[in-house]
Amino acid sequence: MFDNIYKDRKVFLTGHTGFKGSWMTLWLKTLGAEVLGYSLEPETSPSMFEELRIYGQCRNEFGNILNSRHLEETMADFAPDIVFHLAAQPLVRLSYKEPKLTYETNVIGTLNVLEAARKCNSVKAFVNVTTDKCYENKEVSRGYIEDDPMGGYDMYSSSKGCAEILSSSYRRSFLSGDEGFALATARAGNVIGGGDWALDRLVPDCIRAINSDNDIEIRNPVAIRPWQHVLEPLSGYLLLGQKLLQEGRKYAQGFNFGPEESSVLTVADVAQKVVNAYGKGNVVVGEKSSLHEAGLLMLNIDKAFNILGWKPSYNADEAILKTVDWYKHFYAKDVDMLDFTLTQIKEYGRI
Numbered sequence: 321m322f323d324n325i326y327k328d329r330k331v332f333l334t335g336h337t338g339f340k341g342s343w344m345t346l347w348l349k350t351l352g353a354e355v356l357g358y359s360l361e362p363e364t365s366p367s368m369f370e371e372l373r374i375y376g377q378c379r380n381e382f383g384n385i386l387n388s389r390h391l392e393e394t395m396a397d398f399a400p401d402i403v404f405h406l407a408a409q410p411l412v413r414l415s416y417k418e419p420k421l422t423y424e425t426n427v428i429g430t431l432n433v434l435e436a437a438r439k440c441n442s443v444k445a446f447v448n449v450t451t452d453k454c455y456e457n458k459e460v461s462r463g464y465i466e467d468d469p470m471g472g473y474d475m476y477s478s479s480k481g482c483a484e485i486l487s488s489s490y491r492r493s494f495l496s497g498d499e500g501f502a503l504a505t506a507r508a509g510n511v512i513g514g515g516d517w518a519l520d521r522l523v524p525d526c527i528r529a530i531n532s533d534n535d536i537e538i539r540n541p542v543a544i545r546p547w548q549h550v551l552e553p554l555s556g557y558l559l560l561g562q563k564l565l566q567e568g569r570k571y572a573q574g575f576n577f578g579p580e581e582s583s584v585l586t587v588a589d590v591a592q593k594v595v596n597a598y599g600k601g602n603v604v605v606g607e608k609s610s611l612h613e614a615g616l617l618m619l620n621i622d623k624a625f626n627i628l629g630w631k632p633s634y635n636a637d638e639a640i641l642k643t644v645d646w647y648k649h650f651y652a653k654d655v656d657m658l659d660f661t662l663t664q665i666k667e668y669g670r671i
Contacts, residue, residue, distance in 0.1 A: 368515030513550030514646025
């Protein structure tokens with residue numbers, strides 16, 4: 321898998337204590353990589369990082385990407401082959417409360433990681449993970465392509481648009497010719513999967529409500545999003561990393577990793593599917609938030625298919641079933657969740 325490119329490779333992974341970062345750490349470990357995870361301590365309780373003992377799967381370094389000196393020293397000491405940058409302030413609603421933190425983390429933090437990599441001669445490839453929300457969303461009835469303008473209404477979305485522009489500028493300014501590493505960006509849709517306990521995300525909110533015997537209140541039932549299981553974008557990141565390591569700047573550009581059009585569903589549809597899969601729960605429409613949230617957002621994934629040969633394996637129904645199955649076992653405490661998560665990775669069909 322991935323041409324065995326990660327076996328015995330040194331991988332520097334930011335954000336490894338988060339939801340996607342924990343899954344990424346486990347997958348890289350399965351692929352034989354030596355991973356150094358650099359991140360803040362887990363910010364939710366429970367957290368996948370703690371519950372599944374992710375710290376035992378990698379070299380663990382708690383640190384803030386805003387601390388450029390510590391970041392640079394840690395990366396230089398490890399001397400990685402490739403950097404996957406997942407660390408971020410990832411929540412739209414929190415970005416309204418903490419705009420300065422959001423911009424510092426998602427823009428200056430990204431610049432710090434890029435600078436640390438540029439000063440580290442061992443780095444050959446760099447995958448900067450942003451989001452589907454980086455585009456200037458006109459709520460058009462087509463998927464955004466990689467050349468569409470960057471933008472963003474809220475602080476989170478616009479900060480990720482800035483991170484995309486920063487990456488493009490950085491690549492042209494410092495990584496041209498034979499200098500430096502190959503830098504690409506990856507934009508994913510709405511990611512679901514076991515182990516996410518973040519606030520103000522639909523599926524974790526559904527799971528908490530179900531297990532507390534409360535109604536599931538949804539703010540914006542008709543909002544349409546591209547839903548995908550966490551292993552889908554991670555497979556795209558890993559494939560992109562493989563291509564960068566093998567062929568360098570040929571793949572140093574932006575790529576969308578989203579679901580097929582059939583998995584672009586409303587919030588109400590997804591919440592009801594979670595209830596149906598869990599076998600209990602009740603969905604109600606709560607008070608609509610005064611904060612702006614996009615009503616329609618879709619990604620075009622033709623470029624990832626045509627250039628990388630990547631395509632999603634699960635539709636939305638399969639992604640929801642896999643996700644709910646994970647949480648049901650977690651709350652039932654009837655299996656070892658580390659083993660169960662590794663099984664889901666192996667069953668994904670790309671190993």
